[in-house]
Amino acid sequence: xxxxxxxxxxxxxxxxxxxGRIGFLVPEVEEDIRREVGEIQIPDKIRRENPPELPELSxxxxxxxxxxxxxxxxxVDNGPIPLGSCTMKYNPKISESIASDPRITxxxxxxxxxxxxxxxxxMYLLQKWLANIVGMDVCTLHPAAGAHSELAGVLIIRKYHxxxxxxxxxxxxxxxxxxxxxxxxxxxxxxxxxxxxxxxxDGNIDIEAVKAVVSDRTAGLMLTNPNTLGLFEENxxxxxxxxHEVDGLLYYDGANLNGIMGYTRPGDxxxxxxxxxxxxxxxxxxxxxxxxxxxxxxxxxxxxxxxxIKLSDLLPGPIVKYDNVRKKYYLKKPGKYSIGWLKSFFAxxxxxxxxxxxxxxxxPQGLKEVTEQAVINTNYFIKKLKDTKGYxxxxxxxxxxxxxxxxxxxxxxxxVGVTAEDVCKGLxxxxxxxxxxxxxxxxxxxxxxxxxxxxxxxxxxxxxERMKEIAKIAYENPEEAKKWPRNTxxxxxxxxxxxxxxxxxxxxxxxxxxxxGKIK
Amino acid sequence: xxxxxxxxxxxxxxxIKEDMLKTIGVKEVSELFSDIPEKVRFKGEWDKLEIGFGxxxxxxxxxxxxxxxxxxxxxxxxxxxxxxAGVWPHYVPEVVKYIMSRAEFCTTYTPYQxxxxxxxxxxxxxxxxxxxxxxxxxxxxxxxYDWASxxxxxxxxxxxxxxxxxxxxxxxxMNPMHLEVVKTYTMPRGVVIEKVKYDSVTxxxxxxxxxxxxxxxxxxxxxxxxxxxxxxxxxxxxDVGEIAHDGKALFIMGVDPIxxxxxxxxxxxxxxxxxxxxxxxxxxxxYGGPYLGIFAVKWDMKLIRxxxxxxxxxxxxxxxxxxxxxxxxxxxxxxxRREKATSNICTNEALCALGAAVYLALMGxxxxxxxxxxxLYRTNYAIKKMNTITGVKAPIFKSLHFKExxxxxxxxxxxxTKIHKELLKKGIHGGLYLREFxxxxxxxxxxxxxxxxxKDDIDLLIKSLKEIVEGWSR
Ligand SMILES: Cc1ncc(COP(=O)(O)O)c(C=O)c1O
Numbered sequence: 001x002x003x004x005x006x007x008x009x010x011x012x013x014x015x016x017x018x019x020g021r022i023g024f025l026v027p028e029v030e031e032d033i034r035r036e037v038g039e040i041q042i043p044d045k046i047r048r049e050n051p052p053e054l055p056e057l058s059x060x061x062x063x064x065x066x067x068x069x070x071x072x073x074x075x076v077d078n079g080p081i082p083l084g085s086c087t088m089k090y091n092p093k094i095s096e097s098i099a100s101d102p103r104i105t106x107x108x109x110x111x112x113x114x115x116x117x118x119x120x121x122x123m124y125l126l127q128k129w130l131a132n133i134v135g136m137d138v139c140t141l142h143p144a145a146g147a148h149s150e151l152a153g154v155l156i157i158r159k160y161h162x163x164x165x166x167x168x169x170x171x172x173x174x175x176x177x178x179x180x181x182x183x184x185x186x187x188x189x190x191x192x193x194x195x196x197x198x199x200x201x202d203g204n205i206d207i208e209a210v211k212a213v214v215s216d217r218t219a220g221l222m223l224t225n226p227n228t229l230g231l232f233e234e235n236x237x238x239x240x241x242x243x244h245e246v247d248g249l250l251y252y253d254g255a256n257l258n259g260i261m262g263y264t265r266p267g268d269x270x271x272x273x274x275x276x277x278x279x280x281x282x283x284x285x286x287x288x289x290x291x292x293x294x295x296x297x298x299x300x301x302x303x304x305x306x307x308x309i310k311l312s313d314l315l316p317g318p319i320v321k322y323d324n325v326r327k328k329y330y331l332k333k334p335g336k337y338s339i340g341w342l343k344s345f346f347a348x349x350x351x352x353x354x355x356x357x358x359x360x361x362x363x364p365q366g367l368k369e370v371t372e373q374a375v376i377n378t379n380y381f382i383k384k385l386k387d388t389k390g391y392x393x394x395x396x397x398x399x400x401x402x403x404x405x406x407x408x409x410x411x412x413x414x415x416v417g418v419t420a421e422d423v424c425k426g427l428x429x430x431x432x433x434x435x436x437x438x439x440x441x442x443x444x445x446x447x448x449x450x451x452x453x454x455x456x457x458x459x460x461x462x463x464x465e466r467m468k469e470i471a472k473i474a475y476e477n478p479e480e481a482k483k484w485p486r487n488t489x490x491x492x493x494x495x496x497x498x499x500x501x502x503x504x505x506x507x508x509x510x511x512x513x514x515x516x517g518k519i520k
Numbered sequence: 521x522x523x524x525x526x527x528x529x530x531x532x533x534x535x536i537k538e539d540m541l542k543t544i545g546v547k548e549v550s551e552l553f554s555d556i557p558e559k560v561r562f563k564g565e566w567d568k569l570e571i572g573f574g575x576x577x578x579x580x581x582x583x584x585x586x587x588x589x590x591x592x593x594x595x596x597x598x599x600x601x602x603x604x605a606g607v608w609p610h611y612v613p614e615v616v617k618y619i620m621s622r623a624e625f626c627t628t629y630t631p632y633q634x635x636x637x638x639x640x641x642x643x644x645x646x647x648x649x650x651x652x653x654x655x656x657x658x659x660x661x662x663x664x665y666d667w668a669s670x671x672x673x674x675x676x677x678x679x680x681x682x683x684x685x686x687x688x689x690x691x692x693x694m695n696p697m698h699l700e701v702v703k704t705y706t707m708p709r710g711v712v713i714e715k716v717k718y719d720s721v722t723x724x725x726x727x728x729x730x731x732x733x734x735x736x737x738x739x740x741x742x743x744x745x746x747x748x749x750x751x752x753x754x755x756x757x758x759d760v761g762e763i764a765h766d767g768k769a770l771f772i773m774g775v776d777p778i779x780x781x782x783x784x785x786x787x788x789x790x791x792x793x794x795x796x797x798x799x800x801x802x803x804x805x806x807y808g809g810p811y812l813g814i815f816a817v818k819w820d821m822k823l824i825r826x827x828x829x830x831x832x833x834x835x836x837x838x839x840x841x842x843x844x845x846x847x848x849x850x851x852x853x854x855x856x857r858r859e860k861a862t863s864n865i866c867t868n869e870a871l872c873a874l875g876a877a878v879y880l881a882l883m884g885x886x887x888x889x890x891x892x893x894x895x896l897y898r899t900n901y902a903i904k905k906m907n908t909i910t911g912v913k914a915p916i917f918k919s920l921h922f923k924e925x926x927x928x929x930x931x932x933x934x935x936x937t938k939i940h941k942e943l944l945k946k947g948i949h950g951g952l953y954l955r956e957f958x959x960x961x962x963x964x965x966x967x968x969x970x971x972x973x974x975k976d977d978i979d980l981l982i983k984s985l986k987e988i989v990e991g992w993s994r
Pocket of ligand 1: 086122145146147148179180182183224228253255256277292296865866867
């Protein structure tokens with residue numbers, strides 16, 4: 001059987017509809033109100049003269065248009081999305097249903113605390129559960145995503161050194177070369193110089209290289225463990241010592257938490273600060289790019305004994321607390337040592353509700369099982385694919401991986417010119433989403449694969465079979481591989497045209513203005 | 521080996537698990553974790569930690585638990601909360617909810633593989649396009665976290681574009697919650713954020729003070745909001761832009777998109793960057809999020825290259841036969857540029873952007889104007905009625921207001937906190953007490969009226985307030 005993605009010849013929404021149609025009936029201003037206030041004149045200089053150039057569609061046309069677009073999209077509910085580092089697990093439907101309860105969706109974030117006690121209770125429990133899962137003392141749910149939390153984390157590192165009067169020295173953050181792009185980007189946003197450290201052949205961070213760059217200037221280290229190769233950093237104890245030795249802080253990028261639950265925790269490993277990607281480990285859907293949520297947790301480390309400042313005092317945003325006397329939950333606003341606010345309001349509540357349900361439905365036993373499943377799936381897949389001509393497994397192929405594995409298509413590329421990208425397109429053609437490609441940067445022709453805990457053995461088998469088949473075709477008929485994909489909505493997309501300054505088209509408006517010769 | 525068979529874990533039955541372990545060549549799953557150093561292993565009793573309710577719960581069990589907990593919340597439906605201040609009670613059309621819950625959109629991720637993600641890419645391109653037309657700006661990214669983080673990123677961007685300049689001018693009435701976020705984001709940058717005075721009668725930004733401040737030089741950007749945080753329409757927006765440009769500063773405008781059916785868009789007012797909160801476009805209140813940070817720039821490659829966030833572009837297939845969409849200009853982003861990226865943002869609010877696209881498609885060319893007028897009239901009706909209450913004055917500034925307005929209770933001799941509690945007893949949630957942010961305004965609260973507040977709702981609010989404050993003074 002062949003996979004064929006649904007393909008509608010669906011125009012842009014601007015090309016649909018007809019003048020005069022409406023998709024929503026806006027109520028009329030009440031006559032009594034009009035009479036009471038009279039005609040309101042908006043000053044000419046601020047009144048919109050021309051209506052926005054939006055299309056005019058009836059309700060049914062809007063629905064059909066977007067339903068067709070949805071059918072030309074591939075989600076976890078369609079099949080496996082083993083995008084490494086993204087933890088694309090199944091998103092439980094019970095969570096979707098509960099999170100759409102009006103007793104949640106109709107709550108205003110500035111509503112009186114007395115009227116949101118139920119919501120705060122859920123968030124209070126979630127803070128505690130997450131703290132236990134990562135082995136930290138205090139969590140804030142405030143940041144909107146992993147990267148948002150990273151920014152908060154490095155700002156905390158900055159504040160820590162500022163409060164200790166050593167910020168003038170503490171100017172560098174160490175990041176391994178295998179790190180996700182958000183790590184160095186976040187460190188730079190917080191004003192740090194990023195010092196990149198290479199990985200050793202065994203896939204661990206090169207401890208000698210770390211020693212060579214650690215100094216008085218080291219403000220902290222950002223690390224994800226298991227790392228982006230799916231390998232557990234075995235030197236973590238020594239690393240923590242080295243960084244703490246110079247009074248640096250250890251930041252844990254929680255993107256890979258799915259690989260260790262129940263076995264070890266960032267807190268056990270010596271990390272001081274850790275973020276959690278709710279949309280990865282805790283099953284809230286990725287929404288085509290977002291929303292997610294990125295709680296941030298810290299150890300209750302003393303920053304300044306004299307002023308009694310603890311690391312948790314630096315956390316951003318409000319934290320849910322319980323007042324034993326008043327028997328009420330409340331939001332504790334960031335205090336004077338906090339790095340402040342990262343978004344206007346409390347947190348991305350909806351994904352957090354989903355995480356609450358996810359954790360409740362699995363319990364501690366289930367979460368440990370989640371990790372075991374994720375790790376078994378990875379190593380099972382490795383066994384199936386390893387030693388296939390065309391692929392290699394860089395960085396100690398004998399070591400067990402955790403939640404993900406990074407294969408390389410370099411042998412195939414060198415031998416017959418078929419690249420990791422071609423392999424990906426060949427997977428799409430079989431009805432699978434592709435792995436994350438060309439990341440981490442330390443692996444050439446990288447294919448980063450993470451099935452997560454929710455993929456069936458049958459699909460993992462099929463995925464491996466398809467990758468083997470692709471390799472076989474690559475060697476027999478490399479030209480064929482360049483023609484993939486054929487079964488998706490479109491064939492290969494022209495990226496040069498997409499990005500060239502003369503043709504780049506980020507909106508319908510640009511297309512129109514260019515046609516009219518109004519922009520170059 | 522733990523023995524949890526769970527519906528979300530297809531390989532959890534013992535037999536499958538054993539088969540897979542056998543293929544791997546290990547007896548126990550724990551062998552796969554043997555490289556975790558003894559010293560860092562979790563040694564306590566995992567199952568006894570307070571994680572969830574101590575055991576896996578079935579769907580029907582959690583439903584019951586949640587239902588009990590949620591019954592402790594008070595939902596304001598009739599009337600809805602009169603509370604805005606950055607996000608507002610607006611109607612969420614059923615079609616928006618319906619499309620946002622489509623599994624293909626909801627359960628996919630950033631469209632890294634364009635060929636199989638065309639539907640999502642097209643939808644996001646349409647979001648960018650419709651917001652672009654609403655703003656009359658050419659380039660819109662596929663979302664930031666919210667308005668506050670968008671304005672903070674806009675300031676960082678202005679500092680990159682105008683390298684060497686370190687002053688940013690803002691109105692004194694700027695949304696104080698946004699300002700907090702701006703402070704967090706710009707903390708490491710050594711930026712001086714300066715407040716421009718407002719006209720004491722109209723509340724509008726004081727153009728003379730602005731000119732003076734710009735003339736001192738070193739200004740990277742001038743920012744205003746329209747409508748302002750306090751709800752008045754900043755009618756001199758264009759003049760502000762001209763003054764900014766005279767000083768070679770970028771002009772950044774923050775807008776509420778729901779106002780743009782009736783108010784001039786930032787593009788027509790000379791803005792270089794526009795930001796805003798997309799929450800009114802069918803996204804709901806959600807007690808803090810997710811929301812939708814709007815971020816747009818005008819057509820200028822110098823600006824576009826400094827933009828944060830993801831961008832979707834229209835192109836064709838390599839063979840030129842089909843129209844196609846893909847992510848574009850990615851060399852600005854963290855996954856390519858790392859520490860030199862324009863921002864660290866990765867996961868964004870794409871599903872909210874999709875929802876906003878559906879909303880705008882429903883509203884079409886004329887819907888937002890009608891909606892804007894409805895809100896405008898109701899707001900001004902509420903203002904007028906407020907002034908019939910003894911000791912109450914609304915608004916504190918003499919300007920045209922949209923959706924939000926200040927209400928001053930000084931002359932009632934009643935602390936606003938008390939009024940608020942009394943309203944709650946009547947099942948009404950009043951506006952935001954402003955003392956924490958603007959102590960100079962006295963006993964003032966910020967009220968919000970939208971299409972959800974009918975005349976009856978407003979009348980009920982007025983009647984209740986009357987009873988409360990007039991009863992008190994007696
Ligand atoms: C290893 C790693 N770190 C950090 C992040 C950033 O998290 P987010 O996308 O939630 O901002 C990601 C996400 O893709 C990741 O894979």
